[in-house]
Amino acid sequence: MTDIIHISPSGAVLTPDRPTIPCLPGDGTGPDIWKAAALTLDEAVRKAYQGKRAVTWLELPAGEKCFLDTGESLPEKTLEAIRTYRVAIKGPLQTPVGKGIRSVNVALRLALDLYSCVRPTRYIPGVPSPMKKPEDVDMVIFRENTEDVYVGLEWESGTPESRQIAELVKKISGRDIREGSGIGIKPISKFGTQRLVRKAIQYALLNGRESVTMVHKGNIMKFTEGAFCRWGYELAAEEFADRVVTEAELSAKHGGIIPAGKIVIKDRIADAMFQQILLRPAEYSVLAMPNLNGDYMSDALAAMVGGLGMAPGGNIGDDYAVFEATHGTAPKYAGLDKVNPGSLILSGAMMLDFMEWKEAAELVRAGLAKAVAAGDVTYDLARQMHGAREVSCSRFAERICALM
Numbered sequence: 429m430t431d432i433i434h435i436s437p438s439g440a441v442l443t444p445d446r447p448t449i450p451c452l453p454g455d456g457t458g459p460d461i462w463k464a465a466a467l468t469l470d471e472a473v474r475k476a477y478q479g480k481r482a483v484t485w486l487e488l489p490a491g492e493k494c495f496l497d498t499g500e501s502l503p504e505k506t507l508e509a510i511r512t513y514r515v516a517i518k519g520p521l522q523t524p525v526g527k528g529i530r531s532v533n534v535a536l537r538l539a540l541d542l543y544s545c546v547r548p549t550r551y552i553p554g555v556p557s558p559m560k561k562p563e564d565v566d567m568v569i570f571r572e573n574t575e576d577v578y579v580g581l582e583w584e585s586g587t588p589e590s591r592q593i594a595e596l597v598k599k600i601s602g603r604d605i606r607e608g609s610g611i612g613i614k615p616i617s618k619f620g621t622q623r624l625v626r627k628a629i630q631y632a633l634l635n636g637r638e639s640v641t642m643v644h645k646g647n648i649m650k651f652t653e654g655a656f657c658r659w660g661y662e663l664a665a666e667e668f669a670d671r672v673v674t675e676a677e678l679s680a681k682h683g684g685i686i687p688a689g690k691i692v693i694k695d696r697i698a699d700a701m702f703q704q705i706l707l708r709p710a711e712y713s714v715l716a717m718p719n720l721n722g723d724y725m726s727d728a729l730a731a732m733v734g735g736l737g738m739a740p741g742g743n744i745g746d747d748y749a750v751f752e753a754t755h756g757t758a759p760k761y762a763g764l765d766k767v768n769p770g771s772l773i774l775s776g777a778m779m780l781d782f783m784e785w786k787e788a789a790e791l792v793r794a795g796l797a798k799a800v801a802a803g804d805v806t807y808d809l810a811r812q813m814h815g816a817r818e819v820s821c822s823r824f825a826e827r828i829c830a831l832m
Contacts, residue, residue, distance in 0.1 A: 431484065433514045433783060435747060439630070443783040448484045450509045454519025455491040456757025457767045457821075462519045464769035464825035468792060469776045471829040476788040486513065491532055492522035492757075501532050507539055516750045517779055519772060520757040533752070534580065537573045542743035542750055543620065544627050545571040547726040548778070554800045555734035556812035564710040565733050568637070570628035571722025573743060575620045576652075578719045582612035616652040616718055618659045625660040627744070628716040629668055632691050639692040640664075640672075643701045643717035643725065656718050657695045664693045698725075705729060730754065737767070737808050740774035742782065751779040765820045768806040770796060773828065795832035799824060802831070 431448040435441055453462040466485060473481055488506040495501040501521075510516045521532040536542065547569040551562040559565065583590040585608050594605040605611065625642065632640050642661075646654030664672050675694045678684060686692055696704060698721045704712065705728065717725065730739035736755035743750045753772040761767050773796060780789035799805065803816040804827045810818035819827065 432512065435514055435749075437746070439746070441782060441784055443785065445481045446484065447515075447783070448486050448513050449779075450486045450488050450506075450513055450516040452488050452490045452506070452516065452518035452521070454753070454757065455493055455522040456520060456759040456762045457764075458491075458519030458521070458753070458757060460761075460763065460765055460821050461753060461767060461769035461772045464821050465517075465772040465776050467822075467825045468769075468773050468795070468828050469780070469788075472777075472780070472788040472791040472795070472832060473785065475832055476785070476791055481785065481788075488516075490518070490521060490536075502535050502539070507536075510536075510540060510748060510750065514748055515779065515783065516748075517772070517776060518750060518752045520753045520755060522757045522759070534578055536750060537743050538579075540743075540745060540748045540750065541574065542745040542748060543572060543574045544624050544744050545569075545573045545722060545726070545741060546631075546744055546778075547571065547722075547729070547739065547741045547754065549726070549729040549733055549739065551733045552738065552797050552800055554797075554803075554813065555738060556809060557733055559706075559709075559732050562733055565705075565729065567705070567709065567712055567729060568631065568714050569722055569726045569729065570624055570631070570714065570716045571726060572616075572620055572624045572656075572717070572719050574719075575616050576719030577612050577614050578723075579613075579615060581615070582610060585610040614649070614652050616656055618655070621656045621659040621718075622663040623746075625663050625716050626667065628714050629664060629672065629691070629693075632714045633668075633671055637691060637713040638686060639694060639712065640714045640716055641701075641712055642693075642695040643698050643715050643721055644695065645698045645721070646695075647697055653698075653718055653721075660695070660716065661693065701725065702728065705732070726754070735808065736771060737806075738770040738774065740771060740778050742775060742778050744782070749779070749782055751775040751782075765822050766807060767821055768808050769821050769825060770806075773825070791832040792828070795828040795830075798831035799827040802827070 433443050433447050453459045490502050490506050550566045590611045593611045628640050642657050644653040644657045646657045672693045730736050739754045741754040777789040777792040804819050805816050806824050807818050810816040
């Protein structure tokens with residue numbers, strides 16, 4: 429088929445001129461922001477390539493509405509379409525807290541082995557920020573997507589299964605788990621760790637980044653997060669010995685100056701790193717971390733540069749890639765043409781980068797930056813920006829298109 433994007437074992441991406449790309453509009457405000465994103469992406473491709481390239485969008489069901497209609501939150505036909513076309517984009521999908529369906533986002537990542545969640549965070553001038561110098565924030569998080577507590581290996585309090593797990597823990601370790609506890613398991617593997625760190629290092633080298641920092645809580649969880657750190661260093665030494673230096677080597681052998689063509693590999697304890705991204709953001713570039721740490725820290729970084737409404741993200745494996753809005757569904761605003769589509773639009777630009785359609789991706793980012801600079805923004809930004817004009821979700825997209 430001539431409309432399929434091909435991803436080689438080496439990671440090279442070959443995109444035909446007229447690919448078919450599955451899209452999952454999502455729940456709540458998802459359809460609103462997807463309509464705005466599609467308009468913006470189509471216009472960027474049209475302007476960049478003068479009609480020689482175009483995307484055909486294949487809309488697919490998933491999420492809470494799909495579950496209510498069909499009894500399935502992630503139909504097999506949706507998964508099969510993504511497997512066929514390799515690259516997809518999606519809006520926010522609703523997941524109930526503490527009950528109901530499991531996270532569709534997690535199910536997608538596990539089913540397609542999308543092991544790296546990539547979240548770039550960079551300040552767009554004019555966007556409201558709590559930081560004194562938000563322009564210093566330019567980091568890319570690589571969050572491991574398939575392991576850690578997110579695998580969903582947990583048992584409810586008071587069930588026979590949780591009692592059996594508690595008894596097993598008592599038997600093999602001599603330690604008691606408090607009666608009435610819910611119990612979860614936190615698996616982190618060498619395989620899962622090293623393929624994530626490999627992708628983070630490859631990204632840093634390809635994009636001229638200075639460093640990769642592994643963020644972990646290995647001082648407490650020595651055999652999971654501590655192992656994540658150790659295995660990451662081992663991978664760097666085994667596969668990138670001629671391209672990386674550790675912080676210790678940088679100080680001892682190079683006088684603190686990064687040698688040409690190399691990057692620095694370092695690590696930080698997670699709680700200390702939360703302070704570092706606030707106090708010394710310019711010292712960090714690419715961050716690699718386990719699943720839960722990455723979830724927290726990517727949202728914290730997003731807040732530093734304007735919030736999740738302007739935060740892009742993609743879930744990328746060896747065979748497939750799914751780009752997404754990084755925020756929730758905001759159901760009270762559903763159908764009101766009100767919310768900020770920036771996250772999904774910028775995720776679409778990430779997708780265009782992945783497809784090697786970089787000219788179109790740059791048009792998207794430039795148009796969005798110009799719309800913000802002009803003060804034509806959605807309510808979440810307008811209420812924080814002096815002199816801004818509040819526009820609807822769809823009007824924001826139109827302004828981006830006009831300013832490309």
